[in-house]
Amino acid sequence: MENKRSAEPAGGMTPLIPANHKTGTGTGNRPSLWRRMTAQKHLQTMALLGVIWMIIFNYIPMYGIIIAFKDYNIVKSIAEAPWVGLTHFREFMEDENLVNVIKNTLGISLFKLVIGFPLPIIFALFLNEIRSVRFKKSIQTISYLPHFLSWVVLGGILATWLSDVGIINNILLALGLIDQPISYLAEPNYFRGIVITSDIWKELGWSAIIYLAAISGVSPEMYEAATIDGAGRFQKMWYVTLPAIKATISILFILAVSGVLNSNFDQILVLRNALNDSASNVIDYYVYYTGILSGRFSYSTAVGLLKSVIALILLLIANSVSKKINDTSLF
Amino acid sequence: MAIKRKPMKMVTLLLAMIMTLSAAGCSSGGNNGSNNGGNAEGSKSTNAPVQTEAATETKLSEDEPGWKADTSPITFDWYLNFSWFPNKWGVDATSKYITKKTGVDINFIVPAGNENEKLNTLVASGKLPDFITIDFANDNVKKMIEGELVLPLNKLAEEYDPYFFKASDPAKLNWYTQEDGNVYGYPNASSSPADYEKYGDTYVANQVFVVRKDMYEAIGKPDMSTPEGFLKALQLAKEKYPQVNGQPLIPLGLHEFGDTGNYSLEAYLQNFLAIPREKDGKLYNRETDPEYVTWLKTLRQANQDGLLAKDIFIDKRVQMEEKIAQGRYFAMLYQRTDFANQEGTLYQKNPEQIYIAIDGPANSKHDAPTLDGPGISGWTITLISKNVKDKARAIRFLSYLNSEEGNKDLFLGEKGVSYDTIDGKDQFKPEVLELLNKDRSSFDKQYGSSFTFWMLMNTNITQQWTNPTVEPFKQLEDWTRGKTKSASAFEGIDPTGNSPEGIIGSKIKSLRAKTLPKLLMAPSDAEFDKIWNDYLEKQQKEGLEKFQAYQQKKYEENKQKLSQ
Numbered sequence: 039m040e041n042k043r044s045a046e047p048a049g050g051m052t053p054l055i056p057a058n059h060k061t062g063t064g065t066g067n068r069p070s071l072w073r074r075m076t077a078q079k080h081l082q083t084m085a086l087l088g089v090i091w092m093i094i095f096n097y098i099p100m101y102g103i104i105i106a107f108k109d110y111n112i113v114k115s116i117a118e119a120p121w122v123g124l125t126h127f128r129e130f131m132e133d134e135n136l137v138n139v140i141k142n143t144l145g146i147s148l149f150k151l152v153i154g155f156p157l158p159i160i161f162a163l164f165l166n167e168i169r170s171v172r173f174k175k176s177i178q179t180i181s182y183l184p185h186f187l188s189w190v191v192l193g194g195i196l197a198t199w200l201s202d203v204g205i206i207n208n209i210l211l212a213l214g215l216i217d218q219p220i221s222y223l224a225e226p227n228y229f230r231g232i233v234i235t236s237d238i239w240k241e242l243g244w245s246a247i248i249y250l251a252a253i254s255g256v257s258p259e260m261y262e263a264a265t266i267d268g269a270g271r272f273q274k275m276w277y278v279t280l281p282a283i284k285a286t287i288s289i290l291f292i293l294a295v296s297g298v299l300n301s302n303f304d305q306i307l308v309l310r311n312a313l314n315d316s317a318s319n320v321i322d323y324y325v326y327y328t329g330i331l332s333g334r335f336s337y338s339t340a341v342g343l344l345k346s347v348i349a350l351i352l353l354l355i356a357n358s359v360s361k362k363i364n365d366t367s368l369f
Numbered sequence: 370m371a372i373k374r375k376p377m378k379m380v381t382l383l384l385a386m387i388m389t390l391s392a393a394g395c396s397s398g399g400n401n402g403s404n405n406g407g408n409a410e411g412s413k414s415t416n417a418p419v420q421t422e423a424a425t426e427t428k429l430s431e432d433e434p435g436w437k438a439d440t441s442p443i444t445f446d447w448y449l450n451f452s453w454f455p456n457k458w459g460v461d462a463t464s465k466y467i468t469k470k471t472g473v474d475i476n477f478i479v480p481a482g483n484e485n486e487k488l489n490t491l492v493a494s495g496k497l498p499d500f501i502t503i504d505f506a507n508d509n510v511k512k513m514i515e516g517e518l519v520l521p522l523n524k525l526a527e528e529y530d531p532y533f534f535k536a537s538d539p540a541k542l543n544w545y546t547q548e549d550g551n552v553y554g555y556p557n558a559s560s561s562p563a564d565y566e567k568y569g570d571t572y573v574a575n576q577v578f579v580v581r582k583d584m585y586e587a588i589g590k591p592d593m594s595t596p597e598g599f600l601k602a603l604q605l606a607k608e609k610y611p612q613v614n615g616q617p618l619i620p621l622g623l624h625e626f627g628d629t630g631n632y633s634l635e636a637y638l639q640n641f642l643a644i645p646r647e648k649d650g651k652l653y654n655r656e657t658d659p660e661y662v663t664w665l666k667t668l669r670q671a672n673q674d675g676l677l678a679k680d681i682f683i684d685k686r687v688q689m690e691e692k693i694a695q696g697r698y699f700a701m702l703y704q705r706t707d708f709a710n711q712e713g714t715l716y717q718k719n720p721e722q723i724y725i726a727i728d729g730p731a732n733s734k735h736d737a738p739t740l741d742g743p744g745i746s747g748w749t750i751t752l753i754s755k756n757v758k759d760k761a762r763a764i765r766f767l768s769y770l771n772s773e774e775g776n777k778d779l780f781l782g783e784k785g786v787s788y789d790t791i792d793g794k795d796q797f798k799p800e801v802l803e804l805l806n807k808d809r810s811s812f813d814k815q816y817g818s819s820f821t822f823w824m825l826m827n828t829n830i831t832q833q834w835t836n837p838t839v840e841p842f843k844q845l846e847d848w849t850r851g852k853t854k855s856a857s858a859f860e861g862i863d864p865t866g867n868s869p870e871g872i873i874g875s876k877i878k879s880l881r882a883k884t885l886p887k888l889l890m891a892p893s894d895a896e897f898d899k900i901w902n903d904y905l906e907k908q909q910k911e912g913l914e915k916f917q918a919y920q921q922k923k924y925e926e927n928k929q930k931l932s933q
Contacts, residue, residue, distance in 0.1 A: 221679035
């Protein structure tokens with residue numbers, strides 16, 4: 039029963055579940071692929087644009103990955119560069135920044151996952167319970183507005199707020215919570231907290247949208263049935279809404295796990311400085327520094343590639359675990 | 370409906386076509402970029418007719434400036450590897466005058482953010498703007514030369530403008546001659562050994578130690594050249610002036626902390642401590658000098674006593690300039706021309722609240738500082754891209770800027786507008802001079818002389834037209850007089866690029882950049898020693914010896930070049 043219930047809203051969320059399409063193409067007694075394609079040629083044209091876009095911007099540039107195994111010189115072509123095998127990977131393994139960089143990246147990402155992942159779900163659940171439509175809409179709009187601020191702008195604002203003469207210090211001093219102003223961005227200890235909090239604040243409302251969409255797909259009949267069974271508000275949330283959006287949550291969780299080695303580069307770049315370096319040097323920044331700033335493109339590609347490979351492995355693990363546990367998966 | 374629908378279909382189709390076509394355009398462009406040979410040929414064939422035409426027109430003579438042959442309008446793109454450069458060509462009177470005279474208009478390209486990021490992207494694309502001006506020691510200079518992205522100036526000059534050789538200083542050309550016998554860039558603000566003999570006693574340095582005048586006087590003008598005196602003075606200033614206009618005082622200001630270190634805390638401080646660069650012909654690793662370590666420890670102590678504000682580790686140049694204009698620093702190890710604008714503003718507001726140079730950190734023997742005077746490498750070099758629109762016009766314009774005439778135009782501007790012959794001497798008009806001393810950025814926009822465009826400035830030539838510096842700048846300048854020492858032989862000895870030594874070099878610099886803040890933030894001297902020894906050890910591990918061997922070799926080559 040549980041499975042059947044969850045399958046229903048999942049069907050309503052087709053864009054998220056490519057698996058559904060797949061099963062469709064597999065069945066034999068349908069017209070040929072070409073006939074079906076021509077029948078939907080208008081739709082397919084639109085899809086084709088996306089496919090072309092992806093090939094050009096995602097697949098063709100992948101050719102550049104091979105410089106990770108070469109000694110690439112920026113002024114010569116990739117083909118001219120000599121092969122060096124795994125030299126760059128080995129160098130990264132011996133690099134003294136390795137431990138620090140991985141520790142920082144995982145530290146920030148895991149906290150973002152543990153705290154930042156469930157919060158939008160909870161937020162969406164509560165928002166869904168608000169009766170007044172107008173109030174609900176305005177809360178939703180206000181909560182996702184920060185998403186549209188770029189990190190460059192927000193970084194400037196945060197730097198001012200968090201400086202020793204900034205608003206945060208003024209408030210805390212006035213409340214008597216601290217007796218000396220603290221320059222928050224200059225302390226490595228605070229960096230993780232700042233990054234995670236600001237990220238959640240910025241993205242909470244935006245991430246909740248997808249859950250709200252999933253919730254709106256839940257059949258009202260189920261709520262009615264639950265009401266007849268005597269379920270209260272929280273019970274309905276727990277026994278109806280949550281199971282109904284379980285598939286969506288699983289999918290987003292799988293994607294989030296694969297992103298664990300990604301830290302939000304823009305955010306880190308604008309918030310880092312010489313003093314918090316020991317906490318702010320993450321893989322992405324390290325790649326940027328060695329590659330774009332120091333011009334060691336082969337080496338930084340190798341580091342980036344390594345990161346992507348690990349991310350892929352994580353994605354596969356999360357996917358198969360999810361498949362085993364609750365029968366939802368990306369592929 | 371049907372009629373309505375048709376155009377939509379057309380639009381969709383068109384969109385699809387545009388997308389695929391533009392995409393195809395992109396990828397073929399990329400191919401060209403990576404295929405250097407083909408690209409070069411392509412540009413050659415388009416340039417060829419223009420050049421032959423121009424070449425036949427010109428009487429190629431060493432005495433006749435080549436630019437006079439063709440003054441038809443042309444616009445060159447000029448990349449400056451300095452994100453802080455605020456001016457545009459064609460706004461002020463001087464650049465307008467030069468455009469009118471030579472026909473050359475310039476479109477400056479200035480990076481919006483990190484310079485290396487922008488330049489690396491330009492280099493990777495294989496297409497550089499017509500002119501490139503860049504710090505002479507920048508890694509990318511070598512990369513551009515080795516990648517044949519820039520043209521040899523000597524070859525261009527031979528072909529299109531022999532006058533270049535007359536306009537340029539042979540010593541500087543010799544200095545910048547590469548192993549292949551070609552010269553790819555010409556420096557600005559450079560002084561050869563001959564210049565030193567001729568103008569040496571007028572040379573001033575940029576490196577100063579300054580304090581805010583009113584505060585310094587209020588605390589009784591203490592001696593700040595010993596570690597104890599230094600700490601004491603910062604302490605007194607902080608006690609007496611905890612706040613400046615409601616904002617906390619920053620007792621000590623430094624250059625910004627970057628990804629490769631902190632200028633104030635490296636060569637700059639070492640110069641103040643008069644630490645020699647070489648001993649008995651062998652390069653000396655200056656940062657291991659006990660005097661230097663003592664002073665780093667002094668700064669650590671300052672931090673422990675709460676005398677280093679966190680701002681100095683975080684602020685970039687823009688924030689620093691803002692805070693200097695507010696007078697929020699008590700003392701600074703900062704280059705005087707880097708805060709000239711702010712100093713002018715402060716002087717206008719209150720001549721008592723300006724920054725004045727005093728004797729700063731000194732070694733235990735109280736030797737006079739050995740500040741960097743003008744070197745032969747200069748400050749920046751300017752190169753011409755192989756993709757240049759018009760080779761002949763480019764080299765001729767470069768010769769013009771280089772020549773005495775060009776320097777005079779860029780320094781004094783147009784006669785009657787920016788300068789006049791007053792008392793038999795060419796000099797700025799009084800109102801021009803007044804604006805120059807009062808408000809440099811308005812001056813840049815209105816007159817644009819006095820080397821607003823400093824890309825090829827030769828201050829030795831313009832010495833004769835210079836007005837005596839006025840206060841508040843005079844005091845700063847005078848303090849450095851007699852304290853300069855040529856460091857020419859030690860310039861450009863760092864390995865660059867992706868050579869094994871270059872990689873070691875960038876690792877060592879990055880290590881230093883990470884270590885310096887840690888040293889200053891260390892809670893005790895014992896902790897400092899631990900970090901310091903750890904740092905020295907890591908340097909060894911990264912390959913310091915190989916790095917130093919390379920420097921030594923280059924240094925010896927430099928000495929040879931200079932003695933010619």
